[in-house]
Amino acid sequence: MPLEAGRTGAAALLVLTLLPAALWRMAPGDATPAAVSVSLSPGLLRDAGAGVARVTLPDGCEVFHLDLLTSADAYATYSATVHEVSGDPIWSQHKLSGAVRDGGVSVRLTLPCGLLPENDYWVRLTGVAPGQEPAALERYDFRLLRD
Numbered sequence: 001m002p003l004e005a006g007r008t009g010a011a012a013l014l015v016l017t018l019l020p021a022a023l024w025r026m027a028p029g030d031a032t033p034a035a036v037s038v039s040l041s042p043g044l045l046r047d048a049g050a051g052v053a054r055v056t057l058p059d060g061c062e063v064f065h066l067d068l069l070t071s072a073d074a075y076a077t078y079s080a081t082v083h084e085v086s087g088d089p090i091w092s093q094h095k096l097s098g099a100v101r102d103g104g105v106s107v108r109l110t111l112p113c114g115l116l117p118e119n120d121y122w123v124r125l126t127g128v129a130p131g132q133e134p135a136a137l138e139r140y141d142f143r144l145l146r147d
Contacts, residue, residue: 037065042138061113075127
């Protein structure tokens with residue numbers, strides 16, 4: 001009987017030793033982020049010949065945020081529309097708020113990761129003020145890539 005108790009104790013010790021390591025490997029820190037955020041500046045980089053901004057989405061991504069940085073005056077709300085290179089609109093969001101950031105305004109556009117295939121796109125940001133026509137502000141070009 002003491003031999004069997006020793007085996008049971010050894011098995012329990014083994015489980016207690018290996019369990020924390022197994023749980024650590026399965027911890028959420030290894031998981032793909034559910035959301036990806038990328039800041040985009042208006043067409044200046046493309047105009048300077050530096051190329052288009054790249055947005056890389058990992059497998060398992062649920063949504064991605066495009067933080068559109070503008071130096072335009074602040075508006076009550078904003079609208080943003082994603083376009084294919086051909087100019088066809090794909091996705092729009094309205095009543096977006098802006099946050100003051102680095103001497104300008106940052107407007108967050110949120111899209112589902114599965115919405116767009118790999119390709120080049122552009123976003124038109126529009127400022128909306130009560131009682132006025134919406135004002136086209138800036139254009140943001142980006143290339144969507146997937147891991």
